[in-house]
Amino acid sequence: MAIGIKVSLNDKLYIRDPQETILGQKIIKQSILLIEEIGFESFTFRKLALKMESTEASVYRYFENKHMLLLYLVSWYWEWVGFLIDMNTRNIANPEEKLKVIIHTLIFAAKENPSIEYVNESVLHRIIISEGSKAYHIKTVDEENKEGFFKNYKDLTAKVALVISSINRDFPYPRTLASNLFEMANNHIYFAQHLPRLTDVKVENEDFSEVEKMLEHFAFKILKA
Amino acid sequence: MAIGIKVSLNDKLYIRDPQETILGQKIIKQSILLIEEIGFESFTFRKLALKMESTEASVYRYFENKHMLLLYLVSWYWEWVGFLIDMNTRNIANPEEKLKVIIHTLIFAAKENPSIEYVNESVLHRIIISEGSKAYHIKTVDEENKEGFFKNYKDLTAKVALVISSINRDFPYPRTLASNLFEMANNHIYFAQHLPRLTDVKVENEDFSEVEKMLEHFAFKILKA
DNA sequence: TTAGTTTAATAGTAATACTATTATTAATTA
DNA sequence: TAATTAATAATAGTATTACTATTAAACTAA
Numbered sequence: 001m002a003i004g005i006k007v008s009l010n011d012k013l014y015i016r017d018p019q020e021t022i023l024g025q026k027i028i029k030q031s032i033l034l035i036e037e038i039g040f041e042s043f044t045f046r047k048l049a050l051k052m053e054s055t056e057a058s059v060y061r062y063f064e065n066k067h068m069l070l071l072y073l074v075s076w077y078w079e080w081v082g083f084l085i086d087m088n089t090r091n092i093a094n095p096e097e098k099l100k101v102i103i104h105t106l107i108f109a110a111k112e113n114p115s116i117e118y119v120n121e122s123v124l125h126r127i128i129i130s131e132g133s134k135a136y137h138i139k140t141v142d143e144e145n146k147e148g149f150f151k152n153y154k155d156l157t158a159k160v161a162l163v164i165s166s167i168n169r170d171f172p173y174p175r176t177l178a179s180n181l182f183e184m185a186n187n188h189i190y191f192a193q194h195l196p197r198l199t200d201v202k203v204e205n206e207d208f209s210e211v212e213k214m215l216e217h218f219a220f221k222i223l224k225a
Numbered sequence: 226m227a228i229g230i231k232v233s234l235n236d237k238l239y240i241r242d243p244q245e246t247i248l249g250q251k252i253i254k255q256s257i258l259l260i261e262e263i264g265f266e267s268f269t270f271r272k273l274a275l276k277m278e279s280t281e282a283s284v285y286r287y288f289e290n291k292h293m294l295l296l297y298l299v300s301w302y303w304e305w306v307g308f309l310i311d312m313n314t315r316n317i318a319n320p321e322e323k324l325k326v327i328i329h330t331l332i333f334a335a336k337e338n339p340s341i342e343y344v345n346e347s348v349l350h351r352i353i354i355s356e357g358s359k360a361y362h363i364k365t366v367d368e369e370n371k372e373g374f375f376k377n378y379k380d381l382t383a384k385v386a387l388v389i390s391s392i393n394r395d396f397p398y399p400r401t402l403a404s405n406l407f408e409m410a411n412n413h414i415y416f417a418q419h420l421p422r423l424t425d426v427k428v429e430n431e432d433f434s435e436v437e438k439m440l441e442h443f444a445f446k447i448l449k450a
Numbered sequence: 451t452t453a454g455t456t457t458a459a460t461a462g463t464a465a466t467a468c469t470a471t472t473a474t475t476a477a478t479t480a
Numbered sequence: 481t482a483a484t485t486a487a488t489a490a491t492a493g494t495a496t497t498a499c500t501a502t503t504a505a506a507c508t509a510a
Contacts, residue, residue: 023489039364041292044466055490060468067266133358139264141419154422172425173439179416179423180409187408188401194366197379198404200397214398222446241457248458269497280459285499 025118040131074135078152095166250343265356299360303377320391393448
């Protein structure tokens, strides 16, 4: 990933690379805003086209359907988080410190310097929190997995699992903990905002610091020798 | 909840109580089978009616739309798990032992004596695993929460959180751990079956024992004083 | 037994998901 | 520069989905 230029994603995610044309970039930008506004179930290419002042058929020339568009956005997000984690941990030798930075990046990714004009990272983060799991909870998950549609998420899990293992060589569940940290980060922000009785953390006006503290508590307690 | 009779659920979940009529029970039975078969996105009342040899309009007389039907099934499932947990922990005084039984019940609920003829608990469990989170990942979550549509899940979380607190009074995240155990139980079965690189556990022909072991490891490590 | 009430089926409509065809613009070559 | 080709977008559809108003049947109570 090169900032200001282009995020590299599986080219089977789209029919035509949206990053290459102005119309494509407009689709990305406006779809993020519209999905956040009305939710993924109500989101349609017709409504998107209307908002963009383009046509439904034009959107279909970039993405096969709205599921593929969501998959694209989710992949974009995890690729971006992976990039940020690499940046932020590059000069850190201590693995405990590394994991802390990873957790911080997970939670505050949206607050980092936005890199690309047509992606509102903050709004995209909210979409990942509330719609992200729909990307893989589908009947066709096995075929899509074979096509490599979830590679970004799996690679990121592997990357964090490595750090986890270097903290405690004997810990038998490094991938489990890694993916669970991602899931918990998003879930408990969502719970705090909508179903507070499912969590103990509080989130008030986009302050996720309690979630960060909770994830650190879980991760380091679990990894204690 | 009384076995063989009727599960008590929020009566705003349905237009007409499906447990009260043969047609209603048929809707529950066949929708469980059809959602498992084709996935929730492809599931429509038209297809359900066809399978049931009834009509779309008849289904609409029981449920407002397919989202409400999913919510009903999910509530039914958590109510049933809560009931099983009560049954299975009734005579256990030791809280650690209680938590173990809770984890076991969570994972193997589908294997317990089926209680109601028109609900295939085993298939329902698979639906909860792959479609369950869609019940609350919706734009209208706040209004639905106000109506009490997620009460079963929240009550169950509170119940388990109590046991967690009695194991370690100083643990600051009892609800977080409780809901996380539910989410992990389902997620890691799903991951093991479809995205194995996101987990360390293996699931082969419906043998969830590695998931159980993993959850115990997480729960008790976290709760160690 | 008949009037009232509950229940289900018919027959729609508006919106959605998607596609084939045509029109327009841009790029390339003669 | 004009003609040809290629790339792109818009028009105008169709089949399916989500839902509802109306009618018909069946069951209930006086």
